[in-house]
Amino acid sequence: MWQYHPPLRDIQFVTEELLNLPAQWAQMPSFAEVDADTARQVIEEAGKFASEVIAPLNAVGDLQGCTLKDGQVTTPNGFREAYQAFVQAGWPALACDPEVGGQGLPQSVNAVLHEMLNSANHAWNMYPGLLHGAYESLLAHATPELRAQYLPKVVSGEWLSTMCLTEAHAGSDLGLLKTRAEPQADGSFRLSGTKIFISGGEHDLTDNIVHMVLARIADAPAGTKGLSLFLVPKVMPDGTRNTLRCDGLEKKMGIKGSATCVMNFEGATGWLVGEANRGLAGMFVMMNAARLHVGLQGVGHAESAYQNALAYAQERVQMRAPVREATRQNAEADSIVLHPAVRHNLLRQRALLEGGRVLAYETAHLLDLAERHPDESVRHVAHDEVSLLTPICKAFLTDNAFASAQAAQQVYGGHGYIHDHGIEQCVRDSRISRIYEGTNEIQAIDLLVRKVVADGGVKLGGLITRLQQELPATELAERVHPWLANWQQATQQLLQQCKGDPELPYRVADDYLRLAGLVLLAQGWVRAEAVAAHASSPFHTAKRETARYYLDYLLPEAGLCLARIRAGQNPLPQLHPPPP
Structure with missing residues (x-):
């Protein structure tokens, strides 16, 4: 009963008519060959993949969840095959630099892709969701040797990635992290510690997983100034298994098809990314990319909730609506979409959804300007605006998405409380977006205290x-x-x-x-x-x-x-x- 139809007409309106992105891409040499027709074709194909390949797996993933046996995680039926199709089609490389194997398309086009993937199947999209952040972190901070060995596999999606921050005693306070890194004679490090809430920490979608891990080198300064970032692969370059393992899967409220793992590092081998004791610089690259993608999760959930609630309201016939008798045609009942309370509900959803899409796409375009525009002053202003808009996208759009999912559930009445119609899964799945990648309260502090007051x-x-x-x-x-x-x-x-x-x-x-x-x-x-x-x-x-x-x-x-x-x-x- 739960369906997803890519909102291609509205996406075209925002990207071409309102933001006029093709004309702005033409001003950046990196995107000179990306015109409206090219972007439209890519977006249409992305919509087909989202609606035809991964949307049918959404309820499957929720009912089956992931299983852990002997340290190995099995994802729900169809997830692995869908991911292989995703990689073969080149989607992970969409917005990556052609010099490292990417397709070189704008971040704004990548934002459209991930909005649709999140609408179709949030849990499935958790696996590739961190790839672009890992790519940017490695590109900016890794040594040439690490980039040469790992970046092409990350860009192509052949290897997935994680972001290992949280520990049981340290949620948002990264300065409390205790995972240790001991330097070795060959330049590598041995990492020991336990990380929790690690999305995709173990799975069967790819043969290798590139873990990006925050840890503390001996004698490092206290607090966040003493954290370093390390690349810790699941499989070593010589093909042997690294000494890390998944010790547990969290039983969650939603996104059950996504493996949320407890990861133990027992002297696991890793390599420093960036400078020692300056790991947050590399990790924040991942976190900022992830925060915009979480905002897109908000747009995605709002879209699927609104689509399905509107379709249900148009079909559900109940008591007569309070309209003028002159407009009636002797019907004994009306579709509930004619009732003012339901119209208010749906109009509010639509206004927040479509307005949020504009904000998200424009922020993604500002990322393109900050990274690719030939004028340094334009890049500087765009960078400043992205820093302000990113926490707003993450918090405001996900708050609205959860509220819209609940409002959509209200449209269904009692049918919305049972599993068959799908909206109760949307409510459960959308809730996490307000919590991870920095709770929305932390986003608000980031905006006002760290960005505005500072x-x-x-x-x-x-x-x-x-x-x-x-x-x-x-x-x-x-x-x-x-x-x-x-x-x-x-x-x-x-x-x-x-x-x-x-x-x-x-x-x-x-x-x-x-x-x-x-x-x-x-x-x-x-x-x-x-x-x-x-x-x-x-x-x-x-x-x-x-x-x-x-x-x-x-x-x-x-x-x-x-x-x-x-x-x-x-x-x-x-x-x-x-x-x-």
């Missing part, structure tokens, strides 16, 4: 100025200008107030990030409405109507965020244990 709001001021300049001269734009000003004013007030109250930005960070997300989507919807005004098709009419719906019903929620930010000037009360 530089006195300079980068944010530049972003808001750009957003104001890109607003078209329309009636809807006049309603958004004040909200951009409110965002800027709230920022300036916080910058002043936090000087005497260092806890203040931590108290209001969540509301600050949501305020930013709501205003960013409003700016995107105003631009979309202006573009859609030049056409009269039903698709463009729906765009204009959804833009107005967003400004009428969703943007006012930014006022609540502002009120809560003002309330945050008051210290939070302490929590005391209940009396015995």
Whole structure:
């Protein structure tokens, strides 16, 4: 009953009509040969793979899960074959540099691919989801010898990769990590320790797995300044098995087809990536790539939830809707999509989903500008904006996705609570995106404390100025200008107030990030409405109507965020244990 249809028309609208990406690619020599037709063909093929190959495995993976026996993990039926098809088609190499075996397509096209893969089968996409981050980390920080030996296999997808950070006593506080690395005479290291929550730590999709592991060399400084990054393969270059193993699989709420492993390193051989005691530089490359991909998980879940809820609402016939009798045709009942409560539900989902798609794709395009644009000043500005938008994409889009999945489940009524219709799996699967790769609360702190307060709001001021300049001269734009000003004013007030109250930005960070997300989507919807005004098709009419719906019903929620930010000037009360 659960289906996925690639939203190709909306993807085309965002990439070609709204963001005009083909024209911008033409300004970058790296993408000079990537035109609209090329990108469209790639996206259509990606949609076929997502809907025809991995979507049918979504429920299978949820019901079967993964199994662990004698240290070996078996993935659900069909996962291995689907991954082999993925590699043979060249999808892992899509946005990698041609000099190392990649296809050299833009990050924005890769973002479309991963949105669709996440819509179709989030658990399956957990396996290749870290490949691009591993590629970027190795490309930027590994020695030429390591790059030559491992990078081609990672780029092609022949070998999958992991990101080994978390330990039982150290979740988000990486400074507490205890895994040790002892230098050897041949230049390698012996790693000893246990990592938990390792996605794809062991599986049967590839013969080798490249583990990227944070560990501490003896006599290293305390805290995060003493962490180093190591490449630790499952299979050594001579074909022998490295001394690491999977000691357990987590029994999870969702994404059950993804193997979440407890990994033990027992003197495992690894090689330093980057400089000693500066491992976070290499790991943050992976983490930042992963955070945008988690934001795309949010878009993916929101899309599949909305698609299926809308289809169900159009088919489900119940009591009469409260419409004028003159519009009726003597029906005893109506499809529930005609009921205002259901329409509100679905319109809210659509407004957040399609607006979120614009934000995610534009952030991915800024990555292209930061990496590939020939003008250094453009690269610098794009890098600044990506640093601001990445935590917003991760947190805002995944918060919205989980809320939309729950809203979609409500459309189904009692049928949404049982397994057969698929929406309850979507609710369970979408929940993790708000937690891993840094909880959404940490994303909010990253945005406000580490990005905005740290530089006195300079980068944010530049972003808001750009957003104001890109607003078209329309009636809807006049309603958004004040909200951009409110965002800027709230920022300036916080910058002043936090000087005497260092806890203040931590108290209001969540509301600050949501305020930013709501205003960013409003700016995107105003631009979309202006573009859609030049056409009269039903698709463009729906765009204009959804833009107005967003400004009428969703943007006012930014006022609540502002009120809560003002309330945050008051210290939070302490929590005391209940009396015995």
